[in-house]
Amino acid sequence: MAESVVCFLFEQLSIWLQEQQKLIGGLRHDAEFIRGEMGQMRAFLRVADAKEESDLQLKEWVRQVREIAYDAEDVLEKYIFQFAHHHARGFRGSLKKMYTTIKNLNARDEITSEIQAIRSRVENASQSQQRYKDMYATMLPGSSSTRATANTWYDGRGDALLLEETEVVGIEKPKKQLIDWLSATDCGLKVISVVGMAGLGKTTLVKKVYDDPLVKVNFDHHVWVTVSESFRTEQLLHGIIMRLVEEVKQAPPQGLETMADVGMREFIYNFLQNNNYIIALDDVWSINAWEAIRYAFPRSSSRGCVIITTRSSDIANAACSESNCHKYPLQPLPAQESIVLFNRKAFPGSSCPLYLKEISESMLKRCKGWPLAIVLIGSLLATKNNRIEEWQTFNQSLCSELEEDNFKRMWKLLSLSYYDLPYYLKSCFLYLSIFPEDHMIEKATIIRLWIAEGFVEAKQGKTLEQIAEGYLNELSNRSLIQVAETTRDGRPRNFRIHDLLRKCIIAKSREQNMVFVNSQGDTRWPEKIRRLAIDSSINCAHQICCFENLRSLLLMRAVNSECASMPYQMLRSGCRLLKVLDMRKAPLDTIPDEVFRLYHLKYLSLRETKVQVVPKSIGNLKKLETLDLKGCWVTELPIEIIKLERLRILLVYRYYGGFNAYLQAEDVQSFKAPYKIGCLLSLQKLCFIDANETVVIREIGKLTQLQRLGITKLRRDHGKELCPSLANLTNLRSLNIHADVGEALDLQYAVSASASTFPFLRCLVLNGSLDTLPEWIPSLNALTMLRLSWSGLREDPLEFLQVLPNLLILGLDCAYEGEGLSIKAGGFQRLKRLNLMGLRRLGWVRVEEGSMPRLEELMVRDCKSMAELPADFRHLTNLRLVWFTDMGREFVEIVSEERRRQGDQWKLAHVATVRFLNTAAGVIRSRAVDENVDQRFSTSDVDYPDFIGR
The missing domain is CATH 3.80.10 (Leucine-rich repeat, LRR (right-handed beta-alpha superhelix))
Incomplete structure (x- = not known):
């Protein structure tokens, strides 16, 4: 995580140094020195992040570097805030400018002093770094072992290989499926991948299949190899060879210890040629591990099977690129089998007493069929001698219990997945801790938040949204989050994170000072909070803190009376560095004036509040990228909105009556846009805009980056202007057009019937009378969803x-x-x-x-x-x-x-x-x-x- 913080600071300093050409005194020199030193630390931090769990001194050094990076970012943004000049004219303007200049001189001295203090801290950290570099030199990029690992403790993964059949629950159905695949008599190489999150029982399942007599009898050679996250190709090939020769009581090939990778692959290939064989590769962490050995297995003249366990769907898909392959996504245990496993661990040799049944069900609900959690919780409860008061205490404090020794195995097993993440995903993953328990993580929302936080790295040829969506898919492919809901055309819409995994990342996020989520029992908050997620279902009483370092403030549930005043107090306490402000469902009638003084604000959500008016001061938020007023009562935006040149998302609409069977024109409350709305050239989503004037319809055609557009109150005579405007919007993915009450849609004007007009359009809704179907619709080759309402077609x-x-x-x-x-x-x-x-x-x-x-x-x-x-x-x-x-x-x-x-x-x-x-x-x-x-x-x-x- 420290690496991602340092990388972000490095990029910010690079941009800042380019833009600020006239820095006073040695400020520029100091900033360049900090940037240079932080750049050198990045590579080593990748190793340090993984090793810190087993080296407390290194962990403290990583913490110090992380805090230096955070503090440097604070100073940088204070500088930008202080010297973001507002031009003023006339006599009053001259007086104001003079006053501001004197004030800024004092601020410049203060900031210069802070930068110099940070430089001193960076110098000290750089000196300390050398000691750790020497200690972990073999793990630095370019060394013989480049994969960092924190696996110096016992994680218990090997226990799955020793379980008796009677100890295993819920594998009958998947075991039968795997055996059926293995028993097929077709020749050639067959690859089976079992994929799922940590602790689902992948190794246990495959070992029981591997040892089954029906499987054993079908193959001449049997090899089981644990690959692990720290694999080396030569060790992996060496292990396969040793198991092959040991099984037939044959001596290893001469010179095996010095044999090159190519030679070992050739030996395995020749050994297995014309034989039936099964190779189990347990715990595969990288595609490279599969690519390194895949051609060691004969394909044409043998009947072979390679069965893989992995946490990554990408690895499973890569392994299943063979012509004969199967992928088995292992699912959590069903409810009844979860109960059986829990009772077996919590009540060995007996059954659950009636007085503990309700508490047992409560804890099982939180486990959600996750075998690892069920086993750990059940085993711990077995030590409490069925005393109901101890069970109740444990159930109420399950989150804090995760930090106890009894649950370290859970986090350590999960932390392997965390430390294996590339640096740019670590921040994104920990950030998911902001969402409450059992919360649906909306894809659109988390993408906008990640972008506003600066977690998404720009890449040529892709929008930030596309890159962030790739991040989500990667976390899903690594089994760290699960797709909870898809659109009808199969794209992920909402994600979910397992409750107990969420509690683990909350603890890690707090430790890293990434996000603070208020939770039950919090009596003391950190001295510095940079991101705060308020769960208003929990007591919000807290110690008075200083929020001047706060970057993000998020209300994650409907605000109760206790929490209602907290955001106001924070905004008034001087948190001028806010980038993200999410106050959805807050009891707001008006937008607080303090919001419009947040110079750095990029994301503002007032979704489902009672706000009716957006004041002219919205124009002050020059960096705003997302303005989410969905579900509010706003029906008009001021002309000042056009000053927000970075605005990408503009959602201002409300539905009446939910998703009705018959969608009426008046079911959507839209907004009147200023006549220069076309100035917002960065807009990607615009919903729903009134087609109240022809000039607004023409302006829409200037918004060539639009991917989603919703228009209401369209009149028949608007069609002549709308169709040419739409023809410019070649990036559209979703188009939603509603006619005004009593009006028809006239969309027959030239939009060009070529396939290149809307090459990406997936969703089209037309609500209103049509004389005939628009000629350009049948050319929409990418269209996956079409809804025609009240068209009156003959x-x-x-x-x-x-x-x-x-x-x-x-x-x-x-x-x-x-x-x-x-x-x-x-x-x-x-x-x-x-x-x-x-x-x-x-x-x-x-x-x-x-x-x-x-x-x-x-x-x-x-x-x-x-x-x-x-x-x-x-x-x-x-x-x-x-x-x-x-x-x-x-x-x-x-x-x-x-x-x-x-x-x-x-x-x-x-x-x-x-x-x-x-x-x-x-x-x-x-x-x-x-x-x-x-x-x-x-x-x-x-x-x-x-x-x-x-």
Whole structure:
């Protein structure tokens, strides 16, 4: 972590030295010296970060360097704040300038003194560094061992190899699947990767498979090798050779100890040629480990299997690039098996007493099926002799207990993944501690926060958002976070971090002075807090602190009365260096004046507050990149907003009535934009803007970086100006257009029907009457989601839409007035969900064989003229869910009779679930695979968040 802090300071100093050409006295010289020394420390800090756990003196040195970097950044930004001149004119302006000059001279002296003090600290740290460099010289870049590791303690990973079958829980299903793959008789090399987070039981599972008699008998040679995070190619190959020759009681090849890598690979290849073999590579940490040995295994003349365990999906995917391969993502234990494992550890030889059942369930809920946590917690509770008062105390203080010796194994096992992270991901990972327990981590939100914090390094050819999304994917691939929810087209939308892993990174984040998250039992806060996340579900009483170093202030839940005044106190206490201010759901009617004095502010969220007005002073926030007013009552922005030249995200809208089945024009509250909105050339997201004047529509065309655009209150006569403006927006990913009440959409003007017009557009929503379908829609090759509402089309739109090559979701809501729809053979080759709603005159749907081969969900709602099921549904073999909602009585009676009479020959007999819903009656009638059930209807069957966005 210290490395990432130092790297950030190094980059900031580089930029600052370029921009500030007229530094007084020796300030520039001192700044250059600090930059140079910090640059030299970066490489060694990569080693030191990993070794500090086993060397307390080194840990203290790393802490000092980290604090120097933080303090230097503080001074740098104080300088920028003090000398960010505001030009003033006239007599008053001259007096103000004179006063400011005198004041700035004093500030310059103070800052110069602080810089010189930091230089002295840097010199001392540089002298100390040499001692550690000598000690860990073999681990520096360029040495024979470049991979740092903190594994000088016993982590217990090897215990999994010694477990008896009776000690293992929940492996029957994955074990059977792996054995089935291994038992296949096809020749060639087969690679199986078992991937999952630390402590899920990957090694345990694969060892039981490896030792199974059914597997043993199928292979002539058996090798088990633990690779580990500190592997060396020659040691790995040497280990495989020794196990091969030992199994057949053969002497090692002559000269093995001095043999080159190529020679060892050749020996293994020849040894295994024309034989059946199984090689288990346990705990693979890098793609290099696989690439170093993959060609040592014969492919054509043998039947071989390599089975890998890893925490990284990237490694699993790389290993599974062979023609015959399988990937098994190991999942947490199901609830019942979690209970079995917990009871086995907490109550050895007996069962759970009734009086401890509720507490047991509470702790198991927090474990979320994580075997490592279940075993550690259960084993510790076994020492408490079933005393309920001790169990209750432990349950209430589980977070603090993680710091005790009993839980060091958990953190140390997880810390291997942390120390293996590249430096730029360590800050990002620890930053996730800001989110409360069980909180959904919205991809869009965390990306904006990381960018505002300065964690995302710019790369040529990519936006910061794309780079940050890559960071998220990398953390997910390393099994440190899990995808909790995806969009309908399969992209991650929300992530989740395991509660106990979160508690570990909270402790690490506090230790690194990265983020302070207020938690239960906090009686004393740190002297210096740089990032503060307030969980208002917890008592917010605290010792008075100095917040002048505060960079980020985040309210992570709806603010209770106890915490309501805290942000105001902090803002008034002089925290002028704030970059991030997230006050979502705070009890705010107006934006505090102090906010507009935050010169460094990059991220401001007032989401779901009662704020109605944005004052003109918003123009003071020159560095602002994200302004999130979603869910507020703001309906207009002042002209001063155009001063925010760095603004990338502008969200000012509100939904009424949630995600309604039928999206009305008045369901979205948008905002009136100033007529020069086109000055905000950095904008990437703009939602939702009133098309109140033609000049605003023209201005939209200047925003060529836009990726998401939402427009409301469009009139028919606006189309002539809008289409040329849209033609300029070649970076669009999402476009949402709503006509004004009683108006039609006229989008037939030239947007260019070429595929290059909107090459990246994935989501399109058109809400309003259309004379005909815009000619440019069928050319949208990247389109995955399309929703047409209240279009009133008279020609069958599916004839034109079914050629879209990547369309996954199609919704027609009151969009068609014809009597029939026809889907021809070859149409909608990737469509997964089709919604037909409010098509009152629709009598029939024809589905030809060869169309919609991937359709999974069909919803037909309020199509009262439909009298029978569409024909030829049998070929839709992937269809798993069908909804019929608010249909005519005749339709329900005919379909019910068909199902009764035809039985297994019914055209929807292959569909797992068919549901009939009458929203007025509030009852779902559902036919599942083997059952008929009635259940109360409690949630809307229509959900369009994919079309709405974040």
